[in-house]
Amino acid sequence: MGRAKPNQPKGLIEKHVSLQHFDLTLVTPSAALERVVANYWIIEWDLPKGRAYAQENLPHASQHLVLDPQYQSGVFGLTSGAFTYHLQGKGRVFGVKFHPGQFRRFAAHDMRNLTDHCVPVSSYFDVDDHELLRGFCAAKHCADFAPTIELMLLNCEIKEDAKAKLAQEVVEFIEVNREIFEVAVVAQHFHVSPRALQRLFAEYVGIGPKWVIERYRMIEAIEALNNSSHISLTELSHALGYFDQAHFSKAFKRLTGRRPTEIGLPPT
CATH class of the missing domain: 1.10.10.60 (Homeodomain-like)
Incomplete structure (x- = not known):
């Protein structure tokens, strides 16, 4: 895997305000997964008590695997509308952005069935959802959890398509x-x-x-x-x-x- 690095992806509404409220880091996948995974993304924030922030963005044409201790974890289908995420207190989120079209390799159904929906990670991978989330929460540094996700993905047989x-x-x-x-x-x-x-x-x-x-x-x-x-x-x-x-x-x-x-x- 590549080194973690700050990044400013396209689609963040009011980007000059957004990046004052949270840190966004991207980690490149290993060579074995770069054909299906665009990047691993990490969001971390620590807002003063009583302050909240709503981040709006337009997601790209991709599916995401998300570990989110604050709200909902799982595999998220493509989001057809705008997406708003509410931040308060201290938190972290780990995500996997798949290249467009590539998550179909892990699924036994059309991707339109997943659009605007979220299902447990265990729907596609041999993991315990609660254990996976606990492992992420226990990681001292978010980027340190990327190898665990890599291993989970590599344990699947990814056929050419x-x-x-x-x-x-x-x-x-x-x-x-x-x-x-x-x-x-x-x-x-x-x-x-x-x-x-x-x-x-x-x-x-x-x-x-x-x-x-x-x-x-x-x-x-x-x-x-x-x-x-x-x-x-x-x-x-x-x-x-x-x-x-x-x-x-x-x-x-x-x-x-x-x-x-x-x-x-x-x-x-």
Whole structure:
């Protein structure tokens, strides 16, 4: 495994405020697992008594295994909406982010069955959920628990799966090509029909390709708003494929509950 390192992933709403309330660290997986695991992530916080903080973010198109002593542990499917986590007191969370499409290798069902749901870790792995959580709580340093999770994952027979590989490649293509707005364009690039792409995403990603396109464009919008207090919403709307600012603002509020003008750096 790689060394633990601080990181600032995309999707955190009001990032300049977020990172004043908690520490986020990523640990890279071993070479044996890098094809299925994107990273191990650790969140730690210690807020003064009486202070609480609600962190909003837009999750990526991935499934996560989460150990959370404060709220709920388990395997979380893709989250179709925005996600809010409430922090207070002192706490820690350990997570495993799987590459898009790759958790299907561990499951005997389509990923759409897991979307917006959380199930016990023992549903997929030969572990005792309570013992696993107790082990994490007992670890002096959160990153020290990564080898335990590695061993649990490696104890599974991870077979080659060409469809999982293709699903990951398609999602990553959508993520990095900001000019892509139509499912038909993605399907044509990968020489498959739009219907075949829909079936692939239902089984391996957990949601349709149109949602993935819109989610990554919206994550780009949040990053742009996080990084500038003087951004043109009209230009941003057009760059993200929206007809005009009104359509973009409506879509943004529907997903995050806030207007674009309510997000971002304070004016300087």
